Amino acid sequence: MEGINRPPAPASATGPESEATIEARRQMEICNACRYCEGYCAVFPAMTLRREFSTGDLTHLANLCHSCKGCYHACQYAPPHPFGINIPQTFATIRAESYAEYAWPQGMGRAFERNGTLVSLAAFLSVTLVLLLTMALQDPAILYTAQTGTGAFFRVIPYWLMVGMASLSFGYALFAMGMGAVRYWRGTAPGAGQKPITVAPVAEAAVDILTLRNLGGGGHGCNDLDDSFAQARRHLHHAMFYGFMMCFAATSVGAFYHHVMGWKSPHAFFSLPVQLGTWGGVLLCIGTAGLLWVKTVTDPGPVAKRLLGGEYAMLALLFLISVTGLLLLAIRHTGAMGVMLAIHLGLVLAFFLVMPYSKMVHGVYRGLALLRNAQEKRK
């Protein structure tokens, strides 16, 4: 008993738990006796509701973590202290493991192993595919000549193809992510005695998502780069998030115009879909470029380096989608429009295809974790 200078191995480490899960349990047991970080984010108050940490608990806490790194820089036990507490890094690893575990279909979980390569490859292949299809299906002359007036885009890529591929790929992504969400919710359930979901926790979780409250560090910001506080990551993420949503809205409004109002694209610059798409694209550009920059210059201490590939690849893909979208707007009356459209749509297709097997799923699980947390607080 005496002379044991390290925290003990957890009691239930016999199951098929990952190393990261066992490590996270060890760390949480130290954190739960310390509790200095309780003011930083939702993770630590949620931790104090527990004395023991099941695999599901740890997955839940890991997905609740926004990786603001406040707890790492404030930690009296962070490396090189022998306790080696590094919650952001350990939780990031568990998050990635949970993305793989709850992916649908199950075998696709392996897609998270070399995610950067997968996303890059998907982007490359689908751009190639769309370019080739366009060449094969259309008269090459159309591809290289300026197309103007109603239906210009569809003369480059036929309407049926564009809508067909988009709905199929996006529909699949939504379905796969929905299945993942259901499996995650069951897998991280704290057991019997769960209260039914009511309006209040849903509203709280929605506000948490829409404001990224947990990246506010209680008002003064997070440790974006080092032990100084800033709100850069929160603002950049939400430039990206709202930019993405505006682009999505632009597409929806466009579809509404097409099908209900009978107004065909391209629309005028000051029309609602083009305005939404333009400013959404600008925000998306700024957000993704900024996040790429933050990721590059941040203190690597609390970062799970193994996961960086997939994160860089997804940010780069979103950046390229927004840039090609904006370029498309700029050159849509010239002969370059055809190729630009094909590249842009190829990237969008890749995005839809890899969505359920990429960093994008963090939105689903984070949202569910925030919901569970809001529910738990009301018990």
Added chain:
Amino acid sequence: MVDFTRLWDVLVVGGGNAALSAAITAARAGASVIVAEHAPKAMRGGNSRHTRNLRALHPKPTDVLTESYLEEEYWDDLLRVTGGRTDEALARMCIRASEHAPGFLRDCGVVFQPSLSGTLSLSRTNAFFLGGGKALVNALYRTAEKLGITILYDTEVQHIAIEEGFAREAIVSWRGFPQRIRAKAVIASAGGFQANREWLREYWGDAADNFQIRGTPYAQGRVLRDMLASGVQEVGDPTQFHAVANDARAPMADGGLAMRLDCVPFSIVVNKDVERFYDEGEDVWPKRYAIWGRLIAQQRDQRAFAITDSQALHNYLPSVFPPMKADSIAELAVMLDLDPVKLERVVAEYNAAVQPGTFHGNKLDDCRTEGLAIPKSHWARRIDQPPFYGHPLAPGITFTFLGVKVNDRARVMMADGKPSGNIFASGEIMAGNILGQGYLAGFGMTIGTVFGRIAGEEAAKIGRN
């Protein structure tokens, strides 16, 4: 590259809250300041790294402190814990100045939080640092860097050459290389000697080998001993220290706050001879936690064992190391390496002495024993609901009380009764001026901040002339 030929206005020895409060204040007053921190950058900040709050006077509620906490109550609290072993003028000055300590720290980028769960209900008297002491230390260093203060890590001050009460220069080991730093004024904020086991052995003998050092292993007391040897006046009882009940399985140094155990009021505590030795329920834990380290230090092999049952498990914060768990007292005794027959008897005697009452975990309740030689005055419930739990305890030392004598301007006093010409002190190295014994939660950080600011101010005056 550091210019070791330069004459600095102010040299600050140490790198915790007391040191940086002094350095920042001096730099803001226009002095050129160099800080010599013994630890490497990752372990900087002395014991401040492990702290969580400071005790501050406030006439009305603030955003981080509730109700009010006035001078007389603060003074009464101090008087009670020190048993009168304090310097009233110095203590009252510190108490009054504590009102402005949170504001000063906030100006240095420190963020405070409203207190939550694990805080021993101190939100009325103590302001909590968001993220704890390391976050505070980070903010102070960041501020110091912005002010252009030169910070040397891995730099141990080994000797301060003092002639007739006047510091001429400091001999340092800078990243392992001998160097000298010349400054017009010196502020000693290098902590106590609690991490120096050899020195502790001088007073405690072999028992010192079983003391866990809760905080920084860099508190070797080298500057303190050097100054006392150079004619600086001593203050405080060298055998006294602040110590708490730690988990016996904690590391021997740097285990920090999370190693402490709060189970004592909800347990019975026996020593290796399976005898209870003190009233576990004498008073609420925030007022008693600081005496238990010393109580355990006086037991055989500096060990004690808190025995409790499943009923009490959720009355105290979880421990990092899980307690020993058994279905019978005898089994538990075997796991703890105690005499099972004797432990069964002690528990049975205790259970028989427990009087009926209504249990309240957070206040003085009427659950007590009757007829025991050593009573348990509150929270006494029968230990009869298995599984039974046992936490092994050891003394965890926070800091020592031996220090250098200072006056109300933080100026170090020489043995001949005259104030030093240019040496000041702040923090644990002079806390013994006010804390003759006992401790008030968060008061160490208050002393560090208050005397750090005064020392910085006074040293800057000398430096600029």
